Amino acid sequence: xxxxxxxxxxxxxxxxxxxxxxxxxxxxxxxxxxxxxxxxxxxxxxxxxxxxxxxxxxxxxxxxxxxxxxxxxxxxxxxxxxxxxxxxxxxxxxxxxxxxxxxxxxxxxxxxxxxxxxxxxxxxxxxxxxxxxxxxxxxxxxxxxxxxxxxxxxxxxxxxxxxxxxxxxxxxxxxxxxxxxxxxxxxxxxxxxxxxxxxxxxxxxxxxxxxxxxxxxxxxxxxxxxxxxxxxxxxxxxxxxxxxxxxxxxxxxxxxxxxxxxxxxxxxxxxxxxxxxxxxx
Amino acid sequence: xxxxxxxxxxxxxxxxxxxxxxxxxxxxxxxxxxxxxxxxxxxxxxxxxxxxxxxxxxxxxxxxxxxxxxxxxxxxxxxxxxxxxxxxxxxxxxxxxxxxxxxxxxxxxxxxxxxxxxxxxxxxxxxxxxxxxxxxxxxxxxxxxxxxxxxxxxxxxxxxxxxxxxxxxxxxxxxxxxxxxxxxxxxxxxxxxxxxxxxxxxxxxxxxxxxxxxxxxxxxxxxxxxxxxxxxxxxxxxxxxxxxxxxxxxxxxxxxxxxxxxxxxxxxxxxxxxxxxxxxx
Numbered sequence: 001x002x003x004x005x006x007x008x009x010x011x012x013x014x015x016x017x018x019x020x021x022x023x024x025x026x027x028x029x030x031x032x033x034x035x036x037x038x039x040x041x042x043x044x045x046x047x048x049x050x051x052x053x054x055x056x057x058x059x060x061x062x063x064x065x066x067x068x069x070x071x072x073x074x075x076x077x078x079x080x081x082x083x084x085x086x087x088x089x090x091x092x093x094x095x096x097x098x099x100x101x102x103x104x105x106x107x108x109x110x111x112x113x114x115x116x117x118x119x120x121x122x123x124x125x126x127x128x129x130x131x132x133x134x135x136x137x138x139x140x141x142x143x144x145x146x147x148x149x150x151x152x153x154x155x156x157x158x159x160x161x162x163x164x165x166x167x168x169x170x171x172x173x174x175x176x177x178x179x180x181x182x183x184x185x186x187x188x189x190x191x192x193x194x195x196x197x198x199x200x201x202x203x204x205x206x207x208x209x210x211x212x213x214x215x216x217x218x219x220x221x222x223x224x225x226x227x228x229x230x231x232x233x234x235x236x237x238x239x240x241x242x243x244x245x246x247x248x249x250x251x252x253x254x255x256x257x258x259x260x261x262x263x264x265x266x267x268x269x270x271x272x273x274x275x276x277x278x279x280x281x
Numbered sequence: 282x283x284x285x286x287x288x289x290x291x292x293x294x295x296x297x298x299x300x301x302x303x304x305x306x307x308x309x310x311x312x313x314x315x316x317x318x319x320x321x322x323x324x325x326x327x328x329x330x331x332x333x334x335x336x337x338x339x340x341x342x343x344x345x346x347x348x349x350x351x352x353x354x355x356x357x358x359x360x361x362x363x364x365x366x367x368x369x370x371x372x373x374x375x376x377x378x379x380x381x382x383x384x385x386x387x388x389x390x391x392x393x394x395x396x397x398x399x400x401x402x403x404x405x406x407x408x409x410x411x412x413x414x415x416x417x418x419x420x421x422x423x424x425x426x427x428x429x430x431x432x433x434x435x436x437x438x439x440x441x442x443x444x445x446x447x448x449x450x451x452x453x454x455x456x457x458x459x460x461x462x463x464x465x466x467x468x469x470x471x472x473x474x475x476x477x478x479x480x481x482x483x484x485x486x487x488x489x490x491x492x493x494x495x496x497x498x499x500x501x502x503x504x505x506x507x508x509x510x511x512x513x514x515x516x517x518x519x520x521x522x523x524x525x526x527x528x529x530x531x532x533x534x535x536x537x538x539x540x541x542x543x544x545x546x547x548x549x550x551x552x553x554x555x556x557x558x559x560x561x562x
Binding site: 194195209220233271276 | 471486
């Protein structure tokens with residue numbers, strides 16, 4: 001197939017590498033000349049341009065820009081598209097993107113490949129990034145036309161070694177709020193609370209004694225600040241829904257400790273012990 | 282030296298293994314005949330008994346029982362002790378233990394070697410468990426007598442490859458509340474909150490999509506329920522102090538998202554990003 005990729009960073013570049021290996025023809029687009037040059041030199045793409053008009057014969061296009069640029073990119077892309085072209089994106093939030101993009105292009109289907117590394121940019125792009133990862137698609141309709149396009153995207157995702165899932169944008173956003181965005185805020189509050197300790201002896205010893213328990217629980221709350229803020233901004237409704245539920249559960253634990261209800265606390269912890277494996281497929 | 286070890290589980294057994302290798306004479310005590318037999322068979326101890334009176338010539342005694350049994354064990358031990366004997370414990374909370382034990386024995390010095398595995402019991406005992414671990418001592422006085430005894434304990438801790446720290450029981454308990462007990466409750470609330478999701482589609486997808494971020498943040502909240510409850514029970518004052526501060530920080534994050542103050546949220550996350558390495562020595 002002729003595959004267009006807009007935005008040649010970690011995700012776009014890694015998609016290009018894997019698709020090119022399979023024999024697809026890869027047309028890359030980047031705003032930056034230097035990125036275009038690197039992509040060609042590394043053999044990540046077959047053709048590259050700074051112009052969206054270069055994608056006029058692409059059959060499938062992946063928009064791999066930052067979230068805020070996805071809808072504006074599609075808007076600029078539309079005049080150049082083949083009427084049958086499928087457009088998808090790779091943003092980590094789906095409802096606002098689908099709402100903005102679907103009216104612009106009937107063959108737009110939101111997507112979210114759940115893979116990444118701590119690196120970014122074209123030099124971070126690697127082969128097999130999506131091997132074993134979930135890849136969620138959020139079609140807005142089940143018309144024959146969309147069902148056919150969706151099947152093509154699912155097949156492409158499977159060819160990367162990813163596991164495709166289909167759901168509504170809302171179910172996607174609520175689910176990732178639980179397992180991805182809420183943990184960032186929960187973990188961020190932990191680091192922030194520790195920093196607020198006003199006894200310097202306690203703070204100094206805490207820093208010395210911190211080991212794997214603290215390390216694991218604090219990790220995602222001390223990651224890329226722009227990414228954390230962007231998650232909150234674009235998925236604020238679902239994130240707040242999860243945060244309120246989380247706060248209720250925290251209040252319940254605080255109350256069990258205040259009232260010294262050790263039996264109920266033990267039951268709650270035992271329920272967690274039983275339940276957590278279901279989140280670790 | 283003649284070293285007595287009461288309670289031959291993971292910690293007591295592992296101390297015995299390392300001290301015996303160094304040429305100390307190890308006198309083990311366990312309530313269970315079967316544990317005594319295993320300890321002898323494995324060569325973990327030189328002598329073993331179910332009777333505390335067997336420790337009448339021990340120079341240093343480590344009480345390695347569960348927290349609730351530490352003070353009662355010392356009380357039963359006192360009539361048999363050599364007047365110069367140093368007694369220490371390995372409990373993960375210090376204030377209630379020191380308050381109960383210090384009046385029983387002037388040469389009692391609280392201790393907390395911060396090492397462990399998910400296993401327990403004598404069959405989990407291993408050599409070098411304490412290599413690189415923090416080992417906190419909480420002496421109640423700086424009299425010449427206690428200073429001399431403390432130096433012996435510090436030397437023993439160093440001989441295990443551990444890093445000794447000296448602080449008050451209160452500073453210890455507040456510090457471990459931050460880095461060990463608070464993360465358990467923060468993480469437990471996360472698992473409990475997810476389980477409360479009432480949309481089965483969202484819950485099912487969340488379980489499918491959960492990956493490293495959720496796995497790390499939820500780990501310590503889904504560990505041994507008895508251990509989590511015991512932490513809360515014996516360190517409830519310091520833990521509640523940390524939990525209240527944590528809830529304030531969580532409320533602040535919720536409020537920043539509610540008011541869409543992305544700049545302040547980004548600053549908070551950036552501060553965490555800067556600060557976390559100080560907890561990861």
